[in-house]
Amino acid sequence: MPSFSLDVISDDSDFAHLDYAASAPCVRAAAEAVQDLLPRYGSVHRGTGVRSQASTLAYELARDVVAEFVGARPDDTVIFTRNTTDALNLLARALPEGTTTVQFDGEHHANLLPWPNPLRLPTPSTPDEAVHALKRALDGLAGPVLFTVTGASNVTGEVWPVRELADVAHAYGARVVVDAAQLAPHRPVDLTELGADWIAFSGHKLYAPFGAGVLAGRSDWLDAAGPYLAGGGASATVGDRPGDLTWATGPARHEGGTPNLLGAVALAAVCEALTATDRTALHEHEQHLLARLRDGLAGVPGAVEVSVFGPEHPRVGIVSLALPGHDPAAIAQRLGREHNVGVRAGQFCAHPLVRRLTGGDVTGACGDTPGLLRISFGLGSTTADVDRVLVGLRETLGT
Ligand code: PLP
Numbered sequence: 001m002p003s004f005s006l007d008v009i010s011d012d013s014d015f016a017h018l019d020y021a022a023s024a025p026c027v028r029a030a031a032e033a034v035q036d037l038l039p040r041y042g043s044v045h046r047g048t049g050v051r052s053q054a055s056t057l058a059y060e061l062a063r064d065v066v067a068e069f070v071g072a073r074p075d076d077t078v079i080f081t082r083n084t085t086d087a088l089n090l091l092a093r094a095l096p097e098g099t100t101t102v103q104f105d106g107e108h109h110a111n112l113l114p115w116p117n118p119l120r121l122p123t124p125s126t127p128d129e130a131v132h133a134l135k136r137a138l139d140g141l142a143g144p145v146l147f148t149v150t151g152a153s154n155v156t157g158e159v160w161p162v163r164e165l166a167d168v169a170h171a172y173g174a175r176v177v178v179d180a181a182q183l184a185p186h187r188p189v190d191l192t193e194l195g196a197d198w199i200a201f202s203g204h205k206l207y208a209p210f211g212a213g214v215l216a217g218r219s220d221w222l223d224a225a226g227p228y229l230a231g232g233g234a235s236a237t238v239g240d241r242p243g244d245l246t247w248a249t250g251p252a253r254h255e256g257g258t259p260n261l262l263g264a265v266a267l268a269a270v271c272e273a274l275t276a277t278d279r280t281a282l283h284e285h286e287q288h289l290l291a292r293l294r295d296g297l298a299g300v301p302g303a304v305e306v307s308v309f310g311p312e313h314p315r316v317g318i319v320s321l322a323l324p325g326h327d328p329a330a331i332a333q334r335l336g337r338e339h340n341v342g343v344r345a346g347q348f349c350a351h352p353l354v355r356r357l358t359g360g361d362v363t364g365a366c367g368d369t370p371g372l373l374r375i376s377f378g379l380g381s382t383t384a385d386v387d388r389v390l391v392g393l394r395e396t397l398g399t
Contacts, residue, residue: 005029008380021376033269062268069271071190087200087215094225106353138172145174151183157318166195186316203267212263229256296390339392
């Protein structure tokens with residue numbers, strides 16, 4: 001069970017929050033880190049006063065904690081961004097000229113849309129098929145290549161075979177970025193173990209409040225690229241004539257403007273608490289809830305669990321349901337109104353994958369599918385939450 005610093009804070013103990021995959025609740029470690037800093041923060045990287053010095057130190061310490069959380073290598077850069085979308089867009093703008101990007105079409109839009117020169121592969125049905133499809137795609141590609149893959153699907157919760165795919169990518173000289181928005185809240189995310197060159201994730205899905213995310217990984221492409229946001233902080237020297245300037249290197253190059261100190265510190269506090277805790281116990285608790293939910297769903301008429309790799313494939317605490325003959329949005333609304341359960345309905349910013357899973361036309365326009373209903377959970381979730389949604393589904397689907 002979670003340790004104290006990983007207790008979820010909530011003022012509504014009667015609400016069954018089962019929409020963690022969208023935004024997870026805040027844990028005590030993050031709340032306390034913010035509260036501690038509120039009465040004494042000042043500018044970051046910009047002042048000589050005691051508040052500014054302490055804030056700069058807190059910000060850079062947060063970076064060190066995140067570096068440890070992702071197992072950053074000595075030459076890696078950790079950049080604070082707004083969220084995963086921002087982190088992946090940053091990397092997309094930093095790619096060397098002519099880079100081909102390769103990804104499966106089941107990605108979240110944040111890992112589907114930012115990439116230039118995309119080579120989009122159909123979502124495979126098995127991990128082996130994924131490996132073979134990637135090999136075929138990479139064979140013969142010239143110039144720099146970036147393979148972009150999710151760690152865990154935001155639709156099905158299934159864990160992607162990142163390491164196997166990364167090994168293939170590296171064998172062909174390609175680089176790899178892992179979208180860990182859904183993996184990091186549930187599993188350790190080590191760059192070396194994943195075989196990733198970069199990793200991206202969001203604080204608001206990792207039990208910290210909104211507004212901070214991370215891109216961490218290889219420095220060379222990031223240092224060679226123009227700054228993500230031109231302005232103060234990103235510039236090292238600025239002359240009198242336009243264009244007469246030098247840009248900073250390291251994280252500063254891509255963190256133009258005043259940084260989100262509270263966001264970074266909150267996010268790092270969660271990373272620190274997760275690093276210090278027994279992840280095996282958290283994992284076991286989550287898998288217990290997952291099994292209870294899936295067993296219960298098997299007895300709910302009209303609810304069909306969806307998956308890419310099959311029902312036995314490992315997954316994090318996310319389950320999506322097709323509800324043939326029902327409107328998932330209406331069911332989700334009734335669960336909220338009549339059972340005080342928060343779930344999500346729709347296509348979850350993964351339109352091609354949801355169309356495929358619902359038998360829709362994957363080449364058709366967005367919005368031609370009723371979508372799915374998604375149940376997701378994590379730290380602080382209980383068997384009572386799971387039982388509540390099961391009762392709610394039985395009642396709403398039966399009437
Ligand atoms: N990637 C995945 C797998 C996600 O689930 C999400 C959000 O749901 C994102 C990326 C985008 O995250 P954010 O909205 O925090 O930028």
